[in-house]
Amino acid sequence: MLTLPFDESIVMTEPPICRKFSRENEEAKQVKKLESCAKQLVSHGKHIRKTPEEETEQEEEDEDREEEDENGCQEDEGQGKKMTKVRQERIKIRRVEANARERGRMHGLNDALDNLRKVVPCYSKTQKLSKIETLRLAKNYIWALSEILRIGKRPDLLTFVQSLCKGLSQPTTNLVAGCLQLNARSFLMSQSGDTLHHTRSPYTSVYPPYHSPELSTPPSHGTLDNSKTMKPYSYCSAYESFYESTSPECTSPQFEGPLSPPSMNYNGIFSLKQEEALDYGKNYNYGMHYCAMAGRGPLGQSSMFRLPTDSHFPYDFHLRSQSLTMQDELNAVFHN
DNA sequence: TAGGCCATCTGGTCCT
DNA sequence: AGGACCAGATGGCCTA
Numbered sequence A: 001m002l003t004l005p006f007d008e009s010i011v012m013t014e015p016p017i018c019r020k021f022s023r024e025n026e027e028a029k030q031v032k033k034l035e036s037c038a039k040q041l042v043s044h045g046k047h048i049r050k051t052p053e054e055e056t057e058q059e060e061e062d063e064d065r066e067e068e069d070e071n072g073c074q075e076d077e078g079q080g081k082k083m084t085k086v087r088q089e090r091i092k093i094r095r096v097e098a099n100a101r102e103r104g105r106m107h108g109l110n111d112a113l114d115n116l117r118k119v120v121p122c123y124s125k126t127q128k129l130s131k132i133e134t135l136r137l138a139k140n141y142i143w144a145l146s147e148i149l150r151i152g153k154r155p156d157l158l159t160f161v162q163s164l165c166k167g168l169s170q171p172t173t174n175l176v177a178g179c180l181q182l183n184a185r186s187f188l189m190s191q192s193g194d195t196l197h198h199t200r201s202p203y204t205s206v207y208p209p210y211h212s213p214e215l216s217t218p219p220s221h222g223t224l225d226n227s228k229t230m231k232p233y234s235y236c237s238a239y240e241s242f243y244e245s246t247s248p249e250c251t252s253p254q255f256e257g258p259l260s261p262p263s264m265n266y267n268g269i270f271s272l273k274q275e276e277a278l279d280y281g282k283n284y285n286y287g288m289h290y291c292a293m294a295g296r297g298p299l300g301q302s303s304m305f306r307l308p309t310d311s312h313f314p315y316d317f318h319l320r321s322q323s324l325t326m327q328d329e330l331n332a333v334f335h336n
Numbered sequence B: 001t002a003g004g005c006c007a008t009c010t011g012g013t014c015c016t
Numbered sequence C: 001a002g003g004a005c006c007a008g009a010t011g012g013c014c015t016a
Helices: A008-013 A022-047 A052-071 A080-119 A131-151 A157-165 A170-189 A226-230 A237-244 A280-296 A316-334
Strands: none
Touching: A080 A131, A131 A157, A131 A170, A157 A170
């Protein structure tokens, strides 16, 4: 399905993700503490037995093992108390070790999730998608790309975004939308200010890197620059380019700081969640509204989705009057 | 303050 | 026996 070559070893061999938060530092401390505790317990329980009492315990333990071998169920009779003590200690040791392993396993799982976050079309180091939303978005992304391969044709912009956001929570839908838009801005800014004449199709910023000759290699999972390499993901570049020159006041911030997901009117411009797929005729209007507003938000990202549906978009007439031309241009760009 | 998200602990189960 | 995996319980943190 997904033909993008993906070398898991690249992911797996990358250095452990630097844990930035104090809580994680505390966690690391706790891990070390517990591990040292476990080692102490292990060494105490298995190796360091120099006192006569401990040697006695060891002997009794060995005897008990022999007795268990012979009589199976006599462990609690006779010298059961000391045995229980030793066994309880061993059980504690195993429990501590198992806890450490479980922590490590969950950290591995989280690292894998972090890697997954980096390859879905919405990535921020500072505001991560939740685990469940990451999985949902990844599933949608895979599905959408599979559909592209199956159909052999690039879908309509909004159809693609709808696919991405299907089943996501409203905040995540907002986040993805905002992320795409902001990334588009970053992408445009990186084009040396030449926002109207891309040297490559905006599709290269939307679809996986293998669609772009310049990005023909899989994302480098092992570098610290993943956010930069993934930033170009955007489906809105083409739309934005139409407004860039006429909206000098709109300078979307880089998608780095804590991103407060734009509040979105559910019935409004970018209402994607749990709705039936819009037909292509509607897509245009939705796309225009969304992107126009995204570019025109007087307060930047946080306001880009807030206009109610019945409010008059200031450039509505402009859009309508140019709709056909722009649609043609968009089609030319997106269906290159 | 309630709810969401998360990390951790824990016991059970399965596999080697 | 021991490790991996899983799911439930619990408590902390954060945000609306």
